[in-house]
Amino acid sequence: MKAKILIVDDDPDIATMLEDRLQASEYGTVIARDGVEALDLVEQEAPHLMLLDLDMPRLTGIEVLKRLQKVKPAEDLPVIVMTAHASIDAAVEAMKAGAYDFLTKPLDKDHLLIVIGKAIERDSLKRQVACLKSEIDGRYASIVGMSAKIRAVMESAQRAAKSDASVLLLGESGTGKELFARSIHQWSLRQNMPLVVINCVALTETLLENELFGHERGAFTGADRLQKGKLEMAEGGTIFLDEIGDMSFPLQAKLLRVLQDREFHRVGGTRLVSVNIRIIAATNKNLQQAVKAGQFREDLFFRLNVISLTLPPLRERPEDVPALAKFFLNRHAREAKRPGMMFSLAAMEAMSRHPWPGNIRELENVVARAVVLNQSDTIEPDMLSLDTMGRTKPGELLPYLSLPYHESIEAHSRYIIERAIEEADGNQSKAADRLKLQRTYLARLLKQQKEKVEPE
Numbered sequence: 001m002k003a004k005i006l007i008v009d010d011d012p013d014i015a016t017m018l019e020d021r022l023q024a025s026e027y028g029t030v031i032a033r034d035g036v037e038a039l040d041l042v043e044q045e046a047p048h049l050m051l052l053d054l055d056m057p058r059l060t061g062i063e064v065l066k067r068l069q070k071v072k073p074a075e076d077l078p079v080i081v082m083t084a085h086a087s088i089d090a091a092v093e094a095m096k097a098g099a100y101d102f103l104t105k106p107l108d109k110d111h112l113l114i115v116i117g118k119a120i121e122r123d124s125l126k127r128q129v130a131c132l133k134s135e136i137d138g139r140y141a142s143i144v145g146m147s148a149k150i151r152a153v154m155e156s157a158q159r160a161a162k163s164d165a166s167v168l169l170l171g172e173s174g175t176g177k178e179l180f181a182r183s184i185h186q187w188s189l190r191q192n193m194p195l196v197v198i199n200c201v202a203l204t205e206t207l208l209e210n211e212l213f214g215h216e217r218g219a220f221t222g223a224d225r226l227q228k229g230k231l232e233m234a235e236g237g238t239i240f241l242d243e244i245g246d247m248s249f250p251l252q253a254k255l256l257r258v259l260q261d262r263e264f265h266r267v268g269g270t271r272l273v274s275v276n277i278r279i280i281a282a283t284n285k286n287l288q289q290a291v292k293a294g295q296f297r298e299d300l301f302f303r304l305n306v307i308s309l310t311l312p313p314l315r316e317r318p319e320d321v322p323a324l325a326k327f328f329l330n331r332h333a334r335e336a337k338r339p340g341m342m343f344s345l346a347a348m349e350a351m352s353r354h355p356w357p358g359n360i361r362e363l364e365n366v367v368a369r370a371v372v373l374n375q376s377d378t379i380e381p382d383m384l385s386l387d388t389m390g391r392t393k394p395g396e397l398l399p400y401l402s403l404p405y406h407e408s409i410e411a412h413s414r415y416i417i418e419r420a421i422e423e424a425d426g427n428q429s430k431a432a433d434r435l436k437l438q439r440t441y442l443a444r445l446l447k448q449q450k451e452k453v454e455p456e
């Protein structure tokens with residue numbers, strides 16, 4: 001259906017003429033004979049656009065515009081006013097009162113349709129933007145988790161958000177560092193200003209420098225005009241430097257200056273550029289160790305580390321797994337248009353037991369896959385592919401890597417054996433074959449492990 005247009009004119013000939021033309025272009029129409037009727041019809045008919053004559057008895061067009069602002073924000077309903085040639089002043093007044101555009105009488109048919117088409121297109125774009133924005137805000141507004149650990153970080157983050165201090169977000173991969181960076185911006189006084197994200201690991205040193213600081217005209221071959229960098233684009237808002245631990249030493253020095261003085265030179269420039277920005281940085285590296293190893297500047301670390309928040313890994317707060325799993329199931333089932341999907345009890349238990357080496361991102365991926373790959377509405381443990389998913393990146397992400405050497409070796413041994421037995425459907429001989437071990441040796445290892453776990 002094309003848009004519905006409310007025609008407001010006290011002259012029945014003009015109203016009918018407009019109605020015919022608009023209907024010929026497949027618009028829906030409603031006619032109001034005066035301003036009072038127009039205001040009623042706005043509420044009853046919820047038109048997409050109003051064509052409003054300015055010169056009417058009872059209530060003038062200007063009055064209608066003013067009242068409209070009170071009933072329903074005029075920005076929701078685009079109003080195009082119609083006026084006689086002689087009353088351009090009135091048209092200007094109408095624009096000030098919130099009209100979208102004006103047409104002069106006698107009306108030119110083509111011009112009329114163009115103006116209407118544009119107003120409707122703009123209105124629909126506005127709605128789309130508002131809709132997308134609320135969707136994005138919704139995504140970032142929702143930090144799921146009631147565990148004491150995540151609550152504590154959230155409270156600190158909310159407190160930090162109200163200040164302008166730099167924030168350093170630490171934590172393993174997939175623990176929610178970016179989500180927190182975006183939330184801090186949203187909770188801050190800078191929320192209506194830009195949040196600019198830059199990933200320090202995705203670009204080479206030269207490109208990253210250019211992205212961050214921009215360049216002056218002639219800075220290098222091909223730099224034919226001045227280009228602002230992301231620091232300048234974030235003016236008034238926040239810059240989020242993701243994966244800061246991977247930034248090269250020379251760039252660290254340049255960034256230090258920004259943190260100290262909020263000033264820098266564009267590439268190839270001699271003028272100082274000042275910025276008013278809040279800085280949030282994140283890394284999954286251990287920055288203190290990097291400082292000791294001479295890979296990260298100590299002075300920069302101190303400057304960034306004014307407030308540091310460490311996101312706990314998911315395995316340290318398994319009580320959050322069910323809520324997170326349901327949250328992602330909702331999101332992905334809605335996207336796949338499959339409402340009513342749920343986890344079986346066993347699936348929920350399997351997820352709560354899983355160590356989640358890839359943290360929340362891994363959990364989201366597992367749920368997203370289960371939604372896409374399964375026909376059934378109830379998700380069972382075998383549909384979660386927890387084993388393969390959790391083990392796609394062996395070594396690097398395994399939770400026990402943070403344990404002392406001997407405990408880590410034992411945990412790894414236990415893990416290999418459990419997995420082999422699982423894959424062999426509980427058959428120890430087959431598992432021993434797969435591991436190229438004597439069956440008796442495997443039995444002995446199992447016994448030892450059992451004794452360690454359940455000492456007598």
Ligand SMILES: Nc1ncnc2c1ncn2[C@@H]1O[C@H](COP(=O)(O)OP(=O)(O)OP(=O)(O)O)[C@@H](O)[C@H]1O
Nearest residue numbers: 143144145172173174175176177178179284360361
């Ligand atoms: N508490 C939470 N509640 C809901 N969703 C979350 C939560 N924490 C993280 N997520 C979601 O998990 C995914 C991974 O989070 P995010 O990208 O913020 O992690 P990260 O720490 O930046 O990871 P990496 O170091 O790998 O970049 C995102 O889709 C994010 O929205």
Ligand SMILES: [Mg+2]
Nearest residue numbers: 174177178242
């Ligand atoms: Mg990230």
